[in-house]
Amino acid sequence: MAVFSKIKGNYKKNFPLSKFTWFQTGGKAEFFYMPNHIEDLKSFLKKVKKIPIHIIGGGSNVLVRDGGVSGFVIKLGRGFDFIKLEDEYILCGASVKNINLSKTLAKNNIKGYEFLSTIPGTVGGCIFMNAGCFGNEIKNFIKSIIVINRNAKILELNKKSISFSYRSSGIKKNYFIIGAKLKLIPGQASVAKKKIKQLIAIRKKTQPIKSLTGGSTFLNPKTKKAWELIKKAGCEKFKVGDAEVSSKHNNFLINKGKASSSDLEMLGNKIKKKVFQKFGIKLNWEIKIIGSKK
Numbered sequence: 363m364a365v366f367s368k369i370k371g372n373y374k375k376n377f378p379l380s381k382f383t384w385f386q387t388g389g390k391a392e393f394f395y396m397p398n399h400i401e402d403l404k405s406f407l408k409k410v411k412k413i414p415i416h417i418i419g420g421g422s423n424v425l426v427r428d429g430g431v432s433g434f435v436i437k438l439g440r441g442f443d444f445i446k447l448e449d450e451y452i453l454c455g456a457s458v459k460n461i462n463l464s465k466t467l468a469k470n471n472i473k474g475y476e477f478l479s480t481i482p483g484t485v486g487g488c489i490f491m492n493a494g495c496f497g498n499e500i501k502n503f504i505k506s507i508i509v510i511n512r513n514a515k516i517l518e519l520n521k522k523s524i525s526f527s528y529r530s531s532g533i534k535k536n537y538f539i540i541g542a543k544l545k546l547i548p549g550q551a552s553v554a555k556k557k558i559k560q561l562i563a564i565r566k567k568t569q570p571i572k573s574l575t576g577g578s579t580f581l582n583p584k585t586k587k588a589w590e591l592i593k594k595a596g597c598e599k600f601k602v603g604d605a606e607v608s609s610k611h612n613n614f615l616i617n618k619g620k621a622s623s624s625d626l627e628m629l630g631n632k633i634k635k636k637v638f639q640k641f642g643i644k645l646n647w648e649i650k651i652i653g654s655k656k
């Protein structure tokens with residue numbers, strides 16, 4: 363692996379990914395790389411041509427299987443953590459935390475981004491997932507996104523060329539989001555800040571945000587709410603090992619402390635089976651499951 367000796371940035375072998383996921387479960391990345399600068403990432407991609415690469419953001423919607431992930435897992439570092447207010451748009455790096463973006467924009471008299479304060483994770487993950495809540499989705503604020511492909515080529519994708527849909531951006535697996543240009547909507551700092559407080563308070567009441575969780579486990583089927591189907595199918599008290607269904611929000615799974623990723627995946631599959639038996643509706647995972655089983 364001499365090729366890696368020249369890689370700039372933070373590079374580690376057999377790195378435990380549980381440190382970087384909200385569930386705090388799962389195996390190791392065969393190789394883990396945190397580029398701190400775009401030039402580091404470019405030179406890395408030019409060197410690592412054939413090895414699989416998986417990118418994670420804040421790890422708030424990911425379940426890493428216990429057998430770990432082969433190849434590279436990358437997580438963008440501090441050089442991708444910037445917010446610049448330009449005249450007609452906001453330029454934002456992909457590793458900016460949603461909550462920081464939301465609060466910074468509110469402080470700068472820019473409105474619309476208050477909902478993001480309640481969604482964990484980073485701007486890159488948020489765009490990839492087209493995350494949303496309180497009737498809003500990140501797609502509503504995108505002008506363009508900036509990606510780097512496996513050949514280290516940087517591309518700016520206009521919003522029209524991106525197939526955003528419910529919890530999906532349709533962005534190809536070999537594109538890594540490095541930043542975005544976002545809409546600049548003038549507002550009033552005091553109003554935006556107040557709204558952020560209100561939305562966070564609602565979240566605290568309705569979601570287990572202090573628990574080890576991966577957010578919504580399943581996508582809502584077209585005309586139903588996943589949590590309601592789970593509740594009505596009688597899965598509320600389902601458990602596998604230390605993996606449980608949240609009593610606050612039945613579409614959230616929780617690691618009570620010692621759950622493995624396998625416990626969480628088995629619990630999810632048990633719920634899927636029960637909901638299908640009861641209603642004939644197939645639930646699909648919203649959580650991205652990566653890696654191999656032990």
Ligand SMILES: Cc1cc2nc3c(=O)[nH]c(=O)nc-3n(C[C@H](O)[C@H](O)[C@H](O)COP(=O)(O)OP(=O)(O)OC[C@H]3O[C@@H](n4cnc5c(N)ncnc54)[C@H](O)[C@@H]3O)c2cc1C
Nearest residue numbers: 419420421422423483484486487488490493494495539577
């Ligand atoms: C308590 C809690 C509440 C939540 N509430 C909501 C909610 O209200 N609405 C909602 O939509 N989601 C919610 N989620 C889910 C999650 O926070 C969002 O999906 C979030 O946008 C994921 O961002 P992340 O940075 O953590 O991405 P990760 O979880 O690390 O990754 C998610 C996916 O995005 C991809 N990805 C990450 N970064 C990049 C990048 N730079 N380039 C390309 N692909 C990338 C990953 O490969 C993976 O497939 C919640 C989660 C938790 C734990």
